[in-house]
Amino acid sequence: MKTQVAIIGGGPSGMLLSQLLNRAGIATTVLERTSRARVLSRIRAGVLESGTVEMLREAGVADRLEREGIPHDGCFLTDDDLMVRINFKELTGKSVMVFGQTEVTTDLYAAQDAMGTDVLHDVSDVEIHEVEGATPFVTFQHEGHEKRLDCAYVAGCDGFHGVSRQTIP
Incomplete structure (x- = not known):
């Protein structure tokens, strides 16, 4: 097997990187240790910072986010009887978006499927x-066979406990 960029990790980081690279004409292959069903059912973050939202727009996967996401302009910090509101919009000029990571990942997989990206x-x-x-x-x-993927670059998107962190300097 051969590709330009081997991406280790098929969660939202790996799939977003693959989407951005594919849109730039760079071939990728994504390797994920768990099943697709497991990846698409993992419940994680539910709030996206403005930079992430912009990157999802750039990647062409923000249509549903724009329709279903809930803009959120601030939060409260509390300690015993003290409650302080932090207004993101006033302080930074930007909001965060409430839209689950599971939904982001679902949209990224759909986009990658449409592009024909190899995701193992x-x-x-x-x-x-x-x-x-x-x-x-x-x-x-993979599927009972040892395989080799030749590439120009390896991108580690497999998280804190993944093999990439132990290997890539």
């Missing part, structure tokens, strides 16, 4: 090789 799920034993060299590659198990 249930991969295991992922190892990144020669990451600082001219010809990095990734080996992994």
